[in-house]
Amino acid sequence: MLRPVKRTAPSALRNREPIALALQQLFSPQHTHGALLEIASGTGQHAAHLAEHFGALSIQPTDADPANVHDIDAWTEPHRSRVKPAVVLDVHSHPWPLAHADVVLCINMIHIAPWSACEALIKGSAHILAPGGLLALYGPFTRDGEHTAPSNVTFDQWLKDKDPAYGVRAIEAVTALASAQGLSRVEPIEMPANNFVLGFYKR
Numbered sequence: 001m002l003r004p005v006k007r008t009a010p011s012a013l014r015n016r017e018p019i020a021l022a023l024q025q026l027f028s029p030q031h032t033h034g035a036l037l038e039i040a041s042g043t044g045q046h047a048a049h050l051a052e053h054f055g056a057l058s059i060q061p062t063d064a065d066p067a068n069v070h071d072i073d074a075w076t077e078p079h080r081s082r083v084k085p086a087v088v089l090d091v092h093s094h095p096w097p098l099a100h101a102d103v104v105l106c107i108n109m110i111h112i113a114p115w116s117a118c119e120a121l122i123k124g125s126a127h128i129l130a131p132g133g134l135l136a137l138y139g140p141f142t143r144d145g146e147h148t149a150p151s152n153v154t155f156d157q158w159l160k161d162k163d164p165a166y167g168v169r170a171i172e173a174v175t176a177l178a179s180a181q182g183l184s185r186v187e188p189i190e191m192p193a194n195n196f197v198l199g200f201y202k203r
């Protein structure tokens with residue numbers, strides 16, 4: 001049976017441009033002209049948008065769910081010369097599809113997965129990032145032990161009701177994990193709707 005047309009995530013339509021602009025702040029020529037591995041690509045809308053935004057970037061989208069490959073490939077098809085077909089990747093698995101990357105990007109995954117996924121993401125990123133390479137995370141985070149908005153308190157409870165291993169992560173805990181793997185964080189970028197972009201550079 002033919003698959004329906006590609007799915008669209010309304011949240012990705014809203015946040016893809018602010019995320020591209022935040023990445024622009026974090027990118028040097030090493031990143032804009034390098035290889036980006038996207039973890040948890042979802043529908044593929046961010047990969048497609050970043051291909052439009054950064055004309056010299058080579059992008060490998062991935063997701064743990066094989067059901068997402070069709071959508072990712074449909075969204076990225078117009079950019080096929082610079083966006084590779086999607087690969088199924090659970091961050092816990094080895095090896096990752098790129099042995100070397102200049103950017104690892106993960107949008108809205110670590111709160112909706114167990115903490116082990118964040119650990120695996122950071123360890124795997126540190127392993128493949130070139131010196132000066134960037135790990136960029138987008139999502140809701142607590143800061144100094146506090147939620148940054150009442151809506152994030154509600155969202156955190158919703159996540160924990162879904163699975164007690166899920167939840168809004170602490171910037172400090174993610175930073176400590178990254179630092180132990182040789183990744184240094186820069187100042188968090190505040191994003192619309194009480195989210196952050198966290199950038200970590202490989203030392």
Ligand SMILES: C[S@@+](CC[C@H](N)C(=O)[O-])C[C@H]1O[C@@H](n2cnc3c(N)ncnc32)[C@H](O)[C@@H]1O
Pocket residue numbers: 009011012039040041042043063064065068089090091092106107108109112113117
């Ligand atoms: C909330 S969606 C975000 C999708 C997309 N990044 C976005 O923002 O539109 C979370 C995604 O994380 C993926 N995911 C969950 N656990 C994962 C894991 N262990 N490794 C890789 N991807 C995972 C899911 O398959 C899903 O596509």
